[in-house]
Amino acid sequence: MIASLGKTLVVVGLVLTGLGLALVLVGRLDILRVLWERLPLGRLPGDIHLRGKDFSVFFPWVTCLVISVVVSVILSFFRK
Numbered sequence: 808m809i810a811s812l813g814k815t816l817v818v819v820g821l822v823l824t825g826l827g828l829a830l831v832l833v834g835r836l837d838i839l840r841v842l843w844e845r846l847p848l849g850r851l852p853g854d855i856h857l858r859g860k861d862f863s864v865f866f867p868w869v870t871c872l873v874i875s876v877v878v879s880v881i882l883s884f885f886r887k
Contacts, residue, residue: 848874 853869 851869854867857864
């Protein structure tokens with residue numbers, strides 16, 4: 808029981824380290840900013856953005872739907 812928990816923690820640690828290194832490299836290459844400017848995520852037709860006098864509400868439901876479909880398709884390839 809303890810050994811399997813230790814192995815799980817090591818794997819989680821390695822994954823987090825890999826993600827951290829990837830984010831550092833992406834930050835240096837400025838790729839995310841370029842992708843964000845070119846992809847209309849968060850600005851798709853149907854995304855809700857309400858501005859009032861004292862408040863602002865933003866809910867990108869179409870963007871969430873598109874991301875969900877893309878992630879589902881990618882994960883379906885890994886399951887087979």
